[in-house]
Amino acid sequence: MTIDFILNGEDVSVQAEPMERLVDLLRERFKLHSVIGDxxxxxxxxxxxxxxxxxxxxxxxxxxxxxxxxxxSYEGFCNTEEHDKARQALEKAGLDLCAFCKGAYSxxxxxxxxxxxxxEDEAVAELLSSIHCSCSAPSALLEAARFALAEKEGGRYxxxx
Amino acid sequence: xxREHTDQxxxxxxxxxxxxxxxxxxGTVRSPAARGSIKSISSPHxxxxxxxxxxxxIPGDHFLRxxxxxxxxxxxxxxxxxxxxxxxxxxxDRRRVLEAIKLTRVDIAPETPEYGYExxxxxxxxxxxxxxxxxxxxxMEKAHKILKAEFRLGPLDHYYPEPQGAASYYDYxxxxxxxxxxxxxxxxxSVAKALGVKPEELVVKPSYLGPHLDxxxxxxxxxxxxxxxxxxILGRPALLSLSRNExxxxxxxxxxxxxxxxxxxxxxxxxxxxxxxxxxxxxxYGPLAQPILRKILEALPGPYTCPALSCKAWAVRTxxxxxxxxxxxxxxxxxFAMERIADLCAAEADQDPVAWRTANAAPRGDxxxxxxxxxxxxFTELNELLLGISDYKRKRSAYELxxxxxxxxxxxxxFGIGLAWAYQSNDGARLLNATGPTSVEVSLGKDSVLxxxxxxxxxxxxALELWRREAASTxxxxxxxxxILPVSTDTVPDSGAAAFSSGISVVTRLISEACDGIRSKRxxxxxxxxxxxxxxxxxxxxxxxxGASFGGAAVELAIDPLDGSPLVRGIWMSVNAGRILSxxxxxxxxxxxxxxxxxxxxxxxxxxxxxxxxxxxxxxxxPLRIQDIPPIELRFCEAGAEMSPGGLGExxxxxVPAAFASALSQAMDEAQHExxxxxxxxxxxxx
Numbered sequence: 001m002t003i004d005f006i007l008n009g010e011d012v013s014v015q016a017e018p019m020e021r022l023v024d025l026l027r028e029r030f031k032l033h034s035v036i037g038d039x040x041x042x043x044x045x046x047x048x049x050x051x052x053x054x055x056x057x058x059x060x061x062x063x064x065x066x067x068x069x070x071x072x073s074y075e076g077f078c079n080t081e082e083h084d085k086a087r088q089a090l091e092k093a094g095l096d097l098c099a100f101c102k103g104a105y106s107x108x109x110x111x112x113x114x115x116x117x118x119x120e121d122e123a124v125a126e127l128l129s130s131i132h133c134s135c136s137a138p139s140a141l142l143e144a145a146r147f148a149l150a151e152k153e154g155g156r157y158x159x160x161x
Numbered sequence: 162x163x164r165e166h167t168d169q170x171x172x173x174x175x176x177x178x179x180x181x182x183x184x185x186x187x188g189t190v191r192s193p194a195a196r197g198s199i200k201s202i203s204s205p206h207x208x209x210x211x212x213x214x215x216x217x218x219i220p221g222d223h224f225l226r227x228x229x230x231x232x233x234x235x236x237x238x239x240x241x242x243x244x245x246x247x248x249x250x251x252x253x254d255r256r257r258v259l260e261a262i263k264l265t266r267v268d269i270a271p272e273t274p275e276y277g278y279e280x281x282x283x284x285x286x287x288x289x290x291x292x293x294x295x296x297x298x299x300x301m302e303k304a305h306k307i308l309k310a311e312f313r314l315g316p317l318d319h320y321y322p323e324p325q326g327a328a329s330y331y332d333y334x335x336x337x338x339x340x341x342x343x344x345x346x347x348x349x350x351s352v353a354k355a356l357g358v359k360p361e362e363l364v365v366k367p368s369y370l371g372p373h374l375d376x377x378x379x380x381x382x383x384x385x386x387x388x389x390x391x392x393x394i395l396g397r398p399a400l401l402s403l404s405r406n407e408x409x410x411x412x413x414x415x416x417x418x419x420x421x422x423x424x425x426x427x428x429x430x431x432x433x434x435x436x437x438x439x440x441x442x443x444x445x446y447g448p449l450a451q452p453i454l455r456k457i458l459e460a461l462p463g464p465y466t467c468p469a470l471s472c473k474a475w476a477v478r479t480x481x482x483x484x485x486x487x488x489x490x491x492x493x494x495x496x497f498a499m500e501r502i503a504d505l506c507a508a509e510a511d512q513d514p515v516a517w518r519t520a521n522a523a524p525r526g527d528x529x530x531x532x533x534x535x536x537x538x539x540f541t542e543l544n545e546l547l548l549g550i551s552d553y554k555r556k557r558s559a560y561e562l563x564x565x566x567x568x569x570x571x572x573x574x575x576f577g578i579g580l581a582w583a584y585q586s587n588d589g590a591r592l593l594n595a596t597g598p599t600s601v602e603v604s605l606g607k608d609s610v611l612x613x614x615x616x617x618x619x620x621x622x623x624a625l626e627l628w629r630r631e632a633a634s635t636x637x638x639x640x641x642x643x644x645i646l647p648v649s650t651d652t653v654p655d656s657g658a659a660a661f662s663s664g665i666s667v668v669t670r671l672i673s674e675a676c677d678g679i680r681s682k683r684x685x686x687x688x689x690x691x692x693x694x695x696x697x698x699x700x701x702x703x704x705x706x707x708g709a710s711f712g713g714a715a716v717e718l719a720i721d722p723l724d725g726s727p728l729v730r731g732i733w734m735s736v737n738a739g740r741i742l743s744x745x746x747x748x749x750x751x752x753x754x755x756x757x758x759x760x761x762x763x764x765x766x767x768x769x770x771x772x773x774x775x776x777x778x779x780x781x782x783x784p785l786r787i788q789d790i791p792p793i794e795l796r797f798c799e800a801g802a803e804m805s806p807g808g809l810g811e812x813x814x815x816x817v818p819a820a821f822a823s824a825l826s827q828a829m830d831e832a833q834h835e836x837x838x839x840x841x842x843x844x845x846x847x848x
Contacts, residue, residue, distance in 0.1 A: 033177070033178050036177060036323075038323070038324070038405055039405045039779055040404065040405065040406075041777065041779055041780075043779055043780075044405070094745045094746075094749060095749070096621060096622070096623040098322050098369065098371055098621060099175050099369060100175065100177075100322045100323055100369075100371075101322070122788075125787055125788035126788060128787045128788075129786035129787040129788045129789075130786075132784060132786070133322055134320050134321070134322060134371070134372050134753070134757060134784075135322050135371055135372060135621070135753075136749065136753060137748075137749050137750075137752035137753035137756060138752075138753075138756050138787040138790040139752050139756070139790065139792075139793055140749055140752065140753075141787060142787060
């Protein structure tokens with residue numbers, strides 16, 4: 001079937017089997033190597049992309065699901081303001097993430113920043129917990145989230161003080 | 162490759178990004194049975210570009226060799242574990258390769274597989290070691306009390322950032338191999354033997370290593386043989402990339418440990434003798450069996466003094482996938498058992514576990530762990546720090562009151578805090594016979610650039626910064642003038658296996674010594690000046706406590722009244738690992754290891770591929786997620802600041818499980834000697 005969708009801000013069209021996994025589509029057809037198809041069953045979260053603005057694991061999204069939708073991979077996310085904020089927060093927390101989870105964690109932080117989530121919300125630990133990589137300390141990742149979200153909160157609530 | 166080697170990022174590409182024109186993908190045809198003889202293998206008709214490769218196609222040695230053990234590169238005639246590689250299918254389309262593998266039939270005449278290792282036949286013995294020190298029998302006869310206990314530690318997966326694999330391609334007259342390995346020269350030599358070529362005709366460039374937990378010592382060599390074989394036969398670049406499921410089921414795991422111990426104490430509770438019978442399940446092939454047994458015997462008394470020791474240890478061959486090392490060479494299992502013995506002895510002598518440990522710590526000159534220790538177990542300052550940050554004594558007393566005075570003795574107390582000590586010897590690689598001395602070559606060029614060459618690849622690019630800073634400060638030059646050459650077997654000296662924290666504890670020292678050598682020649686000789694430093698090999702083994710890193714951990718937990726699972730409230734750790742090169746990096750890596758070690762205890766129960774196993778282990782093996790990790794607090798001892806930098810990689814994996822088991826024992830009022838926890842068994846126990 002022909003699948004038309006928006007990928008990293010560009011209209012794209014691709015011939016694919018309806019049940020082909022989005023991760024394969026992105027890696028093999030569009031050469032988006034930030035998307036890692038590791039576990040293939042939605043457990044490790046290293047293939048995280050934003051589908052219609054929400055974080056999803058591309059390994060369990062069938063190709064037909066992205067028809068007419070907007071998909072953002074780390075390559076597209078790199079051009080956003082949220083990416084810069086996420087990168088700064090990771091640096092501030094002293095994190096040097098590996099090449100396998102860097103994209104997923106950065107996008108997760110970016111998503112939290114964009115949606116104004118407070119650090120105390122369960123959603124923060126929950127979203128970060130959906131990505132599993134053994135390269136970094138969990139406490140440091142939470143620290144990075146705290147830095148990223150504190151900045152956002154400061155901006156929002158500072159006016160009211 | 163997407164990322165090529167550069168000065169800034171010395172060679173840590175991902176295997177997942179490997180791409181070359183005319184690339185063939187390699188898939189593995191695996192044995193459906195755990196034991197038996199191969200009757201036939203029938204593959205489907207393959208298109209022209211595809212090839213089915215069996216052991217018959219190997220031009221050189223059919224076996225990978227290490228430490229006296231042989232592992233078939235591809236099984237021929239017989240299979241020894243479910244999933245053993247019996248053939249390879251290579252072709253340009255990955256999906257068609259996978260389809261062809263599904264259609265391939267391997268017909269096996271099955272035999273009854275052997276999975277048990279606690280009781281075993283003599284024919285199953287892969288390796289054995291024996292230790293007799295002092296008169297154990299006499300000490301047992303004179304003992305005030307003799308304590309008995311059995312300890313079991315299950316297999317653990319290393320859960321690498323990228324599943325294992327290998328890629329190979331021809332670059333003019335040389336075959337280049339890319340794989341994530343701790344031991345590039347072992348990969349080179351193994352592939353050279355398998356292909357029947359000279360080692361100089363091959364170049365090994367390691368891909369991203371990540372936190373390997375000593376699991377990438379020899380298995381990458383096997384995968385490199387597979388990929389290289391395909392490249393050689395098809396004349397094209399080849400990529401073999403295991404799926405996460407394959408990596409889980411068929412690559413090496415921590416060797417399961419069983420120990421039956423007897424400990425003798427005198428009237429004051431001092432340890433007088435220790436007798437142990439230990440068996441390890443090494444699976445179908447155990448190239449590391451002998452070094453692991455040697456390490457277990459060395460670590461048997463832990464950091465404690467024990468006048469008489471007697472131990473028999475066996476590495477047992479079974480029909481599980483090959484097992485091996487995990488965060489050290491098995492010393493963590495022996496130290497776990499000793500820490501549990503320490504708690505039992507303290508309880509028997511009615512002493513506080515910390516007081517017992519302090520009274521029994523190995524003093525200077527102690528010979529319990531081998532040669533006389535130049536320094537004893539250095540726990541005094543470390544212990545004070547740990548007790549301070551964890552509030553151990555108050556909590557322990559409170560929970561003991563709850564345990565002893567609970568109204569319903571049938572119920573569990575529900576709260577516990579445990580403490581354990583650990584040490585990590587900083588020359589672990591010497592136990593591997595096959596690895597030569599670690600070498601580092603440092604040269605100062607005419608352009609004032611300092612070049613460091615070593616085949617010890619650190620876990621990540623950030624660790625290289627430590628070497629760069631160390632060299633720069635020794636020679637008083639800018640760190641930007643220090644260049645660390647990417648690891649490639651044709652340009653760096655053989656530095657042996659990058660294992661057991663040798664990157665920090667050995668290579669850093671060698672770099673510093675080599676830079677000292679350059680400094681003394683700097684204005685006397687013309688540039689370029691090169692200095693090569695190697696570790697000295699001595700026949701006499703030093704005490705493992707000499708120059709070791711020490712650590713202590715405390716774990717506090719409560720039992721969930723609904724499902725009986727332990728809810729860890731906090732983990733505290735204090736460490737004396739000599740001079741800390743980077744406080745923030747050391748904290749990050751220790752916190753990561755502590756979280757991982759806790760996860761190993763509570764949720765990483767691994768069931769290896771047995772005959773009747775059909776599911777995916779990914780669903781039953783559930784490492785703790787970020788939201789489940791309790792607060793972790795760390796302190797580094799200032800006392801170590803004057804010493805050489807020591808390794809940290811094993812400490813958390815020794816101290817945290819032992820402290821966790823101690824806390825759980827108090828919370829359950831029942832000694833816990835088995836890890837990881839079996840949730841099903843615990844549910845039954847609580848009912």
